[in-house]
Amino acid sequence: MARQYLVAGNWKMYGHRASIEALVKGINAGLSSLPKVQVLVCPPAPYLAEVAHSAGVNLAVGAQNIAAQEQEGALTGEVLGAMLKEVGCSHVIVGHSERRALFGDSDAIVAQKVRAALIAGLVPILCVGETLAEREGGQTEEVIARQLDAVFALSPTASLHKLVIAYEPVWAIGTGKTATPEQAQAVHQFIRGRIAAVDAKLAGSTRLLYGGSVKPDNAALIFGQPDVDGGLIGGASLKAADFLAICTAAQLQAV
């Protein structure tokens, strides 16, 4: 089954109202030449509603985090999936390595967040990836299998048909060190195989994004790999021209 490329910008905790308005305007202006790519931006939470309002029909909006809980409640500081959905989000990033490393998002919590996203009708973008020490210790597959299996243990595969997975090697995030196309492909192939072990059909339809120092000059080679269906872009998504150049690299693969 052919998968449509997805290119997602993760703006992390960067920007302010004026810079974000300018960025959305710049990205919107370039989207008409990218009909074959699904483009998504994930701004900081306070700007979600505004960005969703100003985004053109071809620009999807996602959140960077979601409460693990599935119902409203006395949970100061948390944001319910239904709230994200109501302000115009269609996607949510779950289990980004910064959340796992800095905010205690364990595999179990990440699995709950995936389930909370699905219940709210949001597409979860589940991030998985190994640290440098884990790669050097030969544990890459073991770590990723554990991260994936936690999600499969909590959500039946029938509920995961919209799940997107982003492979983001921790050592490549914001470091300028990108995985080689071969390294990315090897892990993506492993992830697809792991999904196939629980549900062959799901393995064929799940989009696998690569993230970690994707830039305009390396995007084409990465997107050209058979099991890479798009990218999760951090730093380079904060400049409209660079982000659009990366989207264009995906568009060229899609034809």
Ligand code: PGA
């Ligand atoms: P980067 O970030 O592109 O700046 O490496 C990717 C991410 O953290 O999603």
